[in-house]
Amino acid sequence: MDNLRFFEIYRSSEYLGLLFDGILISAGLTITAGLLGVVLALVLASVRYWQVPIVDRFAAAYVDFIRNTPLIVQLFFIAFGLPAAFGYTWPFWAHALLALTINFSGYFAEIFRSGFASIPVGQQEAAAALNLSKKTIFRHIVLPQTVVTMFPSLSSQFIFLFLTTGLISEIGVPDLTHAGVFIDSRTFRSFEVFITLTILYIVISLMLKSTLQIWFRSTIGKRVSD
Amino acid sequence: MPIVSMKAVQKWYGDYHALKDVDFSVEQGERVVICGPSGSGKSTLIRCINGLETCDAGSIVVNGIELTQRAGSVAKIRSVVGMVFQQFNLFPHLSALENCTLALTEELGLTQSQADEKAMQYLSRVRIADQAAKRPAQLSGGQQQRVAIARALCLEPELMLFDEPTSALDPEMISEVLETMVSLAEDGMSMICVTHELGFAREVAHRIIFMDEGALVEARDPIGFFERPENPRTKKFLSKILR
C-alpha cells in the first residue's frame, strides 16, 4: 500500500459530492421512513390491542409477513413487481421510502405489541377495580408506560434498520452504499472506499443514536427520571 | 339491607374447587376480617365481590346491585366498592396525586382542579399530602399503600376490600397502614379485610371469619374467636399463628 496515495481519490470533488449526497439520501430516507413507520406501527399494534374485528387479523398477518421476508425481496417487489403489474412509474426514492416504511413498521409494531402486553396484571386489576374504561387504561396507563419502557428497543431496532438500508442501492437509489460501489467501480480503490463507508455508517449510527437519546431524555424520559 | 350478600357461591379453577357453597353477608357499616391458611380461598372470595373473579354458581348482591354476567352490573358494583391490594398496584409512571385523580377526571368528569382538590383531601386523610408529587418508586411501601387507600377513597366507596394490605410491607411500616385502616373504621366505613394482623382484627372487627379449603369454617365476634374457638381447624390455625 502506497501511503502517499492513500485516500487520494477524495481529491476529486465529484466523489466527495457523491458521498455527501449519499449521506443525505441514506439518512433522510431512514429518518422519514422511521417516523412514518412508528406512526404506522402504533396503528397496527393498537388495532391488535383493541382486537378490532378482522382488521386485527390483517395487522397480525402483515407484521408476520414483513418480519419473515427479506428486505431485498420487499424492495424488489415494490420497486419492480407492483409497477410491472399495475403500470405506474415512481422515482426510485419513492419506492425506497415506501418499502422502508413498511419494513420498519413491521418491526416497530412488534415492539409496541409486546410493550402493550407487558403491563403487569396488578395494574390491570387496580384499573379494573377503579372502573377505568378501556380507553383510559390504554391512553393513560398502557401507552405512556410502553413508550418509556420500549424506547431503548425501538431505538436500537431503528439503528439496526438504518444499517440495512444500504440495500436500497440495489433498486438504483443513489444512497451512501450506492456512492461507495460507484466510486469503487471507477477507481478500484476498494480498501479506501469501503473503510470510508464503514466509518461514515458508524458516525451516522452514533449520531442518530445520540440524537434519539438526547431527545428522549429531554422530553419523555425527563418525567420518569427526576 | 346488607351491603354484601353472597348465597351458595361456587368457584372452580379448572378442577380445583376454590369456593365451596359460600354463604356470606356483611351489613352496612360492618367490619369483617377474614383469615385462614394460604390457599384457603380468601382472595378468591373478596375478588368475587367486585367481579375481579367470576363465580360459577350462586348469587352475589352488593349494595342492592345483583352481580350478573352483564358488564353493566360489574361497573355499578365497582363504583361503590374500593379495593386495596397486597402489592399496592399503583401506576408507576404517575405521581401519587395523579394516581388519585385519573379516575376522577377521565371517568367521573371532574375538572383537573376539582379532582386535585378532592385527591389532596384524601391524601391528607391518609397523612401523605406532602408526598403528592412523588411517583411510587420514590415512596416507601407503607406510603405507597396509603396512596393506594387514598386512591380508592377518592371514588367515595360504600365498601372497602383489603386483600392482605400489610403482607408485603417491612415490619416497621405495617403500623402506619393499620392506623389508616383503623381511622377509616372509626368513620364507619364498611370493610372486608383479609389479614393476619390479629391485633387489628381484635381492635376493629365486628366479626372474624375463618376460612379453610374454600369454605367458611367459623364466623365469630373477636372475643369469641380468640378466647373460645369452636372448630378444631380454627383452634389449630390459631395455635400456629399465636404460638
Ligand SMILES: Nc1ncnc2c1ncn2[C@@H]1O[C@H](COP(=O)(O)OP(=O)(O)OP(=O)(O)O)[C@@H](O)[C@H]1O
Ligand atoms: N387463577 C387461578 N387459577 C388456578 N388456581 C387458582 C387461581 N387463583 C387461585 N387459585 C387457587 O385457588 C386456591 C385459593 O386461592 P386464593 O388466592 O383465594 O387463596 P388465599 O386464601 O388468598 O391464599 P393466600 O393467603 O396465599 O393469599 C389456591 O389453591 C390457588 O392455588
Ligand SMILES: [Mg+2]
Ligand atoms: Mg390471597
